[in-house]
Amino acid sequence: MQTKIVSKNFEIPHANTMEVALQNGRYSSLGKLFSHTPQEVIDIIKASNLRGKGGGGAPAGAKWQLASDYEGKKYLVVNADESEPGTFKDRQIISKDPHLLIEGIISTCYAIGSNTSYVYVRGEYEEFSDILQASIDEAYAKNFLGQSAKYPVEITVHRGAGAYICGEKSALLESLEGNRGHPRLKPSSPEPEFYFGEPTLVNNVETIASVPFIIENGAEAYTAYGTDCSSGTLLFAISGHVEKPGVYEAEFGVSMWEYIEKLGGGVKGGKKLKAVIPGGASTPILPAHLVMEAKLDYENLKSLGSALGTGGMIVLDEDASMVKVLKNLLRFYHHESCGQCTPCREGTSWVDKTLDKFIAKTATKKDLEVLKLVSKSMNGQTICVFAPAASGVIDGFLKHFEAEFLECIK
Amino acid sequence: MSFSFNDENSLKIEHLAKRYPHKKALLLPLLWLAQKQEGFISDEAMTRISEISQMPFMHIYSVATFYTMFKLQKKSKRVVEVCRTLSCELSGSEAIKKHLLENHSDTYEIVEVECMGACGGAPMCTLEGKYIENVTPQMLDEVLNAN
Ligand SMILES: Cc1cc2nc3c(=O)[nH]c(=O)nc-3n(C[C@H](O)[C@H](O)[C@H](O)COP(=O)(O)O)c2cc1C
Numbered sequence A: 001m002q003t004k005i006v007s008k009n010f011e012i013p014h015a016n017t018m019e020v021a022l023q024n025g026r027y028s029s030l031g032k033l034f035s036h037t038p039q040e041v042i043d044i045i046k047a048s049n050l051r052g053k054g055g056g057g058a059p060a061g062a063k064w065q066l067a068s069d070y071e072g073k074k075y076l077v078v079n080a081d082e083s084e085p086g087t088f089k090d091r092q093i094i095s096k097d098p099h100l101l102i103e104g105i106i107s108t109c110y111a112i113g114s115n116t117s118y119v120y121v122r123g124e125y126e127e128f129s130d131i132l133q134a135s136i137d138e139a140y141a142k143n144f145l146g147q148s149a150k151y152p153v154e155i156t157v158h159r160g161a162g163a164y165i166c167g168e169k170s171a172l173l174e175s176l177e178g179n180r181g182h183p184r185l186k187p188s189s190p191e192p193e194f195y196f197g198e199p200t201l202v203n204n205v206e207t208i209a210s211v212p213f214i215i216e217n218g219a220e221a222y223t224a225y226g227t228d229c230s231s232g233t234l235l236f237a238i239s240g241h242v243e244k245p246g247v248y249e250a251e252f253g254v255s256m257w258e259y260i261e262k263l264g265g266g267v268k269g270g271k272k273l274k275a276v277i278p279g280g281a282s283t284p285i286l287p288a289h290l291v292m293e294a295k296l297d298y299e300n301l302k303s304l305g306s307a308l309g310t311g312g313m314i315v316l317d318e319d320a321s322m323v324k325v326l327k328n329l330l331r332f333y334h335h336e337s338c339g340q341c342t343p344c345r346e347g348t349s350w351v352d353k354t355l356d357k358f359i360a361k362t363a364t365k366k367d368l369e370v371l372k373l374v375s376k377s378m379n380g381q382t383i384c385v386f387a388p389a390a391s392g393v394i395d396g397f398l399k400h401f402e403a404e405f406l407e408c409i410k
Numbered sequence B: 001m002s003f004s005f006n007d008e009n010s011l012k013i014e015h016l017a018k019r020y021p022h023k024k025a026l027l028l029p030l031l032w033l034a035q036k037q038e039g040f041i042s043d044e045a046m047t048r049i050s051e052i053s054q055m056p057f058m059h060i061y062s063v064a065t066f067y068t069m070f071k072l073q074k075k076s077k078r079v080v081e082v083c084r085t086l087s088c089e090l091s092g093s094e095a096i097k098k099h100l101l102e103n104h105s106d107t108y109e110i111v112e113v114e115c116m117g118a119c120g121g122a123p124m125c126t127l128e129g130k131y132i133e134n135v136t137p138q139m140l141d142e143v144l145n146a147n
């Protein structure tokens, strides 16, 4: 059931070193890359239907085009902030096959006409970003990077310092400019991001790591995997109540339940499944009956009232208390709100505290109303989608498991 | 007391300054270097960083306090972090935290943190920033008593 494109070298010992990386195909796509013009490379990425793997699924080719259409200095920023609970895939790439990421960065820079790239890695990942840095040093020594390379690219690893919101692309750029990680207001029409006023492309680690396969094998080799709208593969992650938590790459469109059983080893201890949070903590929960029909692609999960997100599934068994699970998530949102917008700053605090009453079983009918009202107020009135995501999470629990919350009302 | 970066770090800063289009972007790297050098970020260090990055002191202070990993107070104990977010909680992080508080809080500062991107190895802790996954109370006793 596994399809290994990005994870092909994960199990090879020392694949993070240049010697082993070269023996296993790394940098081999560069010959093909330089035989194309930059615009041809963008067209290949468009034809491959590669979608951003940081959670949103935005078509990568269109974003590349936007950045490419600007003249002059521009930047590629790779998002390795990976802080969405249930998500731990980018870390595998950075520590197990960093040369794949470097190869992808070279290709992407060439396509959009950038010579400068930053990899923003969450601060906690120090031991993993050290591995990436060592590989970057090797790539400089071999002239894959630097001014003597065929196409000059500089890569700088930039370390974050603990703030979930810095994963949001505009907050990430603020942080990279030396500011607090506050998301920026969104423009009204499509445009690239800007770093110190220069056009900038922000892509997730796994998105960039998917590029070398497409360059080497062509767009059709990629669209041969997955569904019509969700092409290729994703490094799905699975954790929670399962026998074999981990990161296993699979084609888009596979059955969620089959994935849980075959790759995740099934629900832990032979218990019954209660629900799955399908794509990181910010995606609405799916009760077991919907999990049975769910397919792991953007469109299917949307049709079931949830989202594919980062593809990081959190599995909950029959004994899980939905009140306790929601409390855990709302504590996270409360802790991580950047505080710029009142509905988010006050709302996340309020729902977090309200949940305490449900945990203590001292809640009233009014508290349930409060939960619903505050959730509503958090949707659609904020700078970034952090608060709307929290709102969707609350609504998902109340939609499918309201009975458990009613049981906590005295 | 004044603060200056040691020779090794000064060299690093010189190198870093060439990697960014604006001195202001050095802020996080400089805060990291200061914290590594002294174990925390002092007012004097922030004053020095303000000079190098050519940003007002209050800006440095405001940024340093935004990020949870920057420590503005000197630590007396070494730090063990325990992740409390969902996958870790489902795998028993509450019991791990209790065990740590009851048995190791004299020697270590026990800090709860949010998801560390190690949910596949839940429950997880860090010791002085190093990841320890699939932890059990016995395992923690061995590691913490040995260190
Ligand atoms: C609150 C929030 C947190 C995010 N965290 C991350 C993250 O940790 N890593 C990531 O790649 N994208 C994250 N994103 C998505 C980014 O804003 C951005 O869409 C993405 O990096 C673009 O890359 P992609 O198109 O390759 O996915 C986050 C978005 C939001 C709203």
Ligand code: SF4
Pocket: A165, A182, A183, A336, A337, A338, A339, A340, A341, A342, A344, A345, A382, A383, A384, A385, A386, A387, A388
């Ligand atoms: S919605 Fe929340 S996290 Fe996003 S900008 Fe507003 S306060 Fe910050």
Ligand code: FES
Pocket: A085, A086, A087, B083, B084, B085, B086, B087, B088, B089, B114, B115, B116, B117, B118, B119, B120, B122, B124
């Ligand atoms: S929930 Fe603990 S590491 Fe992700």
